[in-house]
Amino acid sequence: MTQIPTLPSGQAIYDMIMQEIEPELLTQSIPTLTAKYASETLQQRTERFARYEKAYKEYDKAYEVYMQNVQLQVRVYKKEALQSAEHTSLQKEESLLKKLEQSFV
Amino acid sequence: MNNSPASAGPKNNPEATPDVPEQSVEPIRSQEDLKAVAARRVAEAEEAANRARRQVEQAEESADAERVHDAEKSVANPDIQKALSDAGVEESSITHMLNAVAQLSPQEQRELLVQSAALAKELGIDGIKKIVAFYRAGSDAEKKNALNTLTQQEVETINRFTSSPVLQKLSEFTSKAADETSGGRLRDMLSGLAEKIAPFLVMLSEFMAEFKKFFKDIQDAIAGTYNPDAVPTDDASIDSDIQNEKHLDDHRNTTTEALAANEKSLDAFEGDTPELKQKNQKNKVDTLQDQVDAVHTNLTEDISAEDRKAAEGRLAALQAALKQAKEGQAQLDTLLTENKKLVARLATIEQKLGIEQKEPEESAASTSEQEKDSVPERSAAEKQYEQLTLKTEKAQQAYNIRSERNTAQQLSIALANQLNAAIAMQLPRESLLTLKQRGQQIQKAYAQFMLEDMQQEFDELKGSIQNALITSATSRLPVNRHIENVRHTKARLDTLNNLQQEYLDVAATEVKKEAGSIPYERVNDLIRHAYSEFKKLRDDVA
Structure with a gap:
């Protein structure tokens, strides 16, 4: 039986990809950054933001790959769902045979 | 196969080299800029996920249409159609049934009709004729006779169908369905398949309460506790009893x-x-x-x-x-x-x-x-035993439908509990033996599932270890590091092969024996030991 691809929310996708790149940019972490870096100098702040820009570049690349994979899974699912429907009767017969084999009562 | 998004992610798919052009990123100069950049990414991901969801829904709809088409072909069988029309189901009952079907969601309607068609096909013309005979039977004795002609296979097939959630929901609607909606308009709304199946559904819904009681009698007979005068405990049978002024x-x-x-x-x-x-x-x-x-x-x-x-x-x-x-x-x-x-x-x-x-x-x-x-x-033990029997029946039905490791485990536990209660109640030896044999056979099936799962996990881990080596070979690692990786890989594969031979193969040989002579404690120890070693290795690889 074809499994339905699991599609998480936008926030979950973002966090899942960003987790591997820059944990400070997770949706839960961003609001805490102001307090965390309250005493940093202007130079440090500029460097930090540059680091974030670099992280977003990496994120964009990883996101493209992720979405390509999602699309691939959806295409495979579409194809398999139709094929599976077309072969329903065949599968039913197979499952009946399996049940007979496994029957123990 | 894992279809979760994690498996589609870049981390878990090292071979999917990101062949993506470098993109420019919005400049970040303040905390507000940062929030906006993140929010845009989240919104974009949400939109893409929604698009993918819609595509999946469309695929499901197309597959549904294909299944309905297939079902229509299967009930178009002239023998089946003749048997249904011979039943002489009243027009008003059909309208009543169509009213109930119309109250289900479109997806539920399709599911119900496809399931009914599959049931009709599985029962075949002989099975349908038995249901027709039940429907036309006048007295209780005639009905009982009609039910008695069902084979064990037919009983299992009907029981599987009657346990489906969509049929349970339909049963609620059939008891409430209002007759004021015109049959003609309803028929326009429902597919041709609904019309072809409606008489069958009418007969089935009447058949259900009696059948459930009958099925319980069979189960009790198997367990050695059959009592034809027993007071039923399920809702449908109680209502039917009250209607017939019984108990x-x-x-x-x-x-x-x-x-x-x-x-x-x-x-x-x-x-x-x-x-x-x-x-x-x-x-x-x-x-x-x-x-x-x-x-x-x-x-x-x-x-x-x-x-x-x-x-x-x-x-x-x-x-x-x-x-x-x-x-x-x-x-x-x-x-x-x-x-x-x-x-x-x-x-x-x-x-x-x-x-x-x-x-x-x-x-x-x-x-x-x-x-x-x-x-x-009634003694507490009797009540407890009755409840355990019901639990076992449910577990057995779930296992019949899905035949998988978890349902086998549930059934195994339910049977063990029922057996203990039966021993406490000092039931006849034959009943205890039947329960024990059923327990042994399901334990065997469970052990087989466990072994298959373990073998699969071992094979998957071997695959990922080998893949990691391929990735290492194509990367620009220094030669000495690469040699070290090869050595590690070989050692890990050797360990896995040894574990498979020493524990899983030995356990598999034991499980091949006849149920009843399999040393389950030893098999469990072997599997548990293999798994604990395997887990260490897997964590190490991760």
Whole structure:
């Protein structure tokens, strides 16, 4: 039986990809950054933001790959769902045979 | 196969080299810029996920259409259609059934029709003729005869179908369906398949209550506890009993008991009337929800680490209280629905018994007096055994449908509990032996599932170890590191192969023996040991 691809929310996708790149940019972490870096100098702040820009570049690349994979899974699912429907009767017969084999009562 | 998004992610797919052009990123100069950049990414991901969801839904719809088409072909069989028309199902019953089908969602309608068509096909013309014979039978004896002609295979097929959620839902609607909607308009709404299957569904719905009782008799006969005079405990059979004026005193007592227990549970909720109880509980949920929302809002703002910690603690406590209040709300709704059903049932029973309806308190008091005088107390052991038998039946049905490791485990536990209860009740030796044999056979099936799962996990781990080596070979690692990787890989694969040979292959040989002579304790030890070693290695690889 074809499994339905699991599609998480936008926030979950973002966090899942960003987790591997820059944990400070997770949706839960961003609001805490102001307090965390309250005493940093202007130079440090500029460097930090540059680091974030670099992280977003990496994120964009990883996101493209992720979405390509999602699309691939959806295409495979579409194809398999139709094929599976077309072969329903065949599968039913197979499952009946399996049940007979496994029957123990 | 894992279809979760994680498996599609870049981390888990090292071979999917990101062949993506470098993109420019919006400049980040402030915390606000950062929030906006993140929000845009989240929104973009949400939109893409929605698009993919729609595509999946479309694929499901196309597959559904294909299944309906397939089902239509299978019921177009002239023999089946003739048997259905020979049944002489009344036009009004068909309209009533179509009314009920129309109350299901489009997806449920398709599911029901496809399942019915599959059932008709599986039963074949002989099975359908038996259902037709039951429908046309006049007396109870004729009906019983018609049921007795069913083979074990047919019983299992029908039982699988009658346990499906969509049929349960249809049963609720068939008892409530209003006749005012015109049959003609309904038929325009429903597919041709609904029309072809409707007489079959009419017959099946009548067949159901009697069949469930019959099926229980079969199960009891297998377990050696068959009692043709037993008082049924499931809702459909109780209602059917009451309608046929059977076991009225028993049902009156159990309904009164259930009503008393239900009212005691309802007393735990504040308020004098059902409406007040529901209102109070709803207020409780709403207030807690508002408080949770307020803390959530507070947390999205820039606050100090100390305040954040305190707010998070408060949020956790409030969420726990909200969860509890919502559970209470759901429980209250269930109790009130059950209460209405029991009150109505008791009224019907008393009407049939010719007892004048009394005020609730008086009625309860007189029933409790009666209980003391006339109802023999059933022993706790009997009741427990009955409940365990029902549990085993459910587990058996789930296993018949899915035949997988978890259902085998549930069935194995249910059978073991039933066997223990049977031993405590000193049931006949034959019954104990039957239960024991069933338990041994399902344990064997369970052990086979465990072994298959383990073998698969081993193979998957070997695959990922080999893939890691390929990735290492194509990377620009220094030669000495690469040699080290090869050595590691070989050692890990050797360990896995040894574990498979020493434990899993030995366990597999034991499991091949006849059920009853398999040393399960040893097999479990072997599997457990292999798994603990395997887990260490897998964690190490990860």
